[in-house]
Amino acid sequence: MTSKNTAQTRTRLLLALWNLGGTQQEVNKRQLHDRIVSKNQKVADYQGIFEELQNQGAIAISKKGYSLTSGKGLEVLGEGLRSSDFKFEGTIVGTWAANALVKWISQIDVAVNGADVPVNGKSAIAELSKGITSYDEFKSVALEVYDKLNYEYNFNNLVPIYRIRRGIGDRVSRTEFNDWLLEMQEKDVLQLMAGEMRDITPDKRDDSITIPGGGLRYYTKLLNS
Numbered sequence: 001m002t003s004k005n006t007a008q009t010r011t012r013l014l015l016a017l018w019n020l021g022g023t024q025q026e027v028n029k030r031q032l033h034d035r036i037v038s039k040n041q042k043v044a045d046y047q048g049i050f051e052e053l054q055n056q057g058a059i060a061i062s063k064k065g066y067s068l069t070s071g072k073g074l075e076v077l078g079e080g081l082r083s084s085d086f087k088f089e090g091t092i093v094g095t096w097a098a099n100a101l102v103k104w105i106s107q108i109d110v111a112v113n114g115a116d117v118p119v120n121g122k123s124a125i126a127e128l129s130k131g132i133t134s135y136d137e138f139k140s141v142a143l144e145v146y147d148k149l150n151y152e153y154n155f156n157n158l159v160p161i162y163r164i165r166r167g168i169g170d171r172v173s174r175t176e177f178n179d180w181l182l183e184m185q186e187k188d189v190l191q192l193m194a195g196e197m198r199d200i201t202p203d204k205r206d207d208s209i210t211i212p213g214g215g216l217r218y219y220t221k222l223l224n225s
Helices: 003-019 029-036 043-056 072-082 095-107 109-116 124-129 135-153 161-171 174-186 202-206
Strands: 059-061 065-068 190-193 209-211 215-217 219-222
Touching: 003 029, 003 043, 003 065, 003 072, 003 095, 029 065, 043 059, 043 072, 065 072, 135 161, 135 174, 135 219, 161 174, 161 219, 174 190, 174 209
Parallel strands: none
Antiparallel strands: 059 065, 190 219, 209 215
8 A cells, every 4th residue: 555545544544443432432443443454454464553542542442343532543543534535446435424414524524624723822623632620510511422422223211321420531530530420420510320221331331320229320301501
């Protein structure tokens, strides 16, 4: 691959991973490979790109799948999509790619396009990916993630806690996430609910929350103000 083709492939890979929900959960390797590897290619052709993105901190790779880091990953993807060299090869663009671009423009592009504009001395991307340092800031971000997930996945106002935790990512520690989410319940902002989770896995259970003396809670429900 030429450097230009590599850059285009890298951006297409990140776009596919983002569109498959890679910022909120790990995407199965086969699922991503089926999306990006064309008939005349092999997964091995992408190995160097996967390693490069991992070394950049844009993606995380496990034995089972890939995930897109909310800060660096979105920054690299945004830069790639804004590059004058980016284009889709061939005469037919896959439906997934067209839909992914529409989704990106409607949900993300406003923030990412402002990445070159300083905000209090930092880029917009830096502001979006910086650590959360207070309850009020956490509350604002958590409610924003709640609303986004509830709208996108039609959760009917019962948003999985593990999804919110992963949506916020490493902007907050696990302990602070637990403490501040419990505080939101104490202040009647939302209610933490048990219920059943049919597709529960050990990692989803770990990313849920345990109420002191009350067991596991899997869902959040926003309370009326």
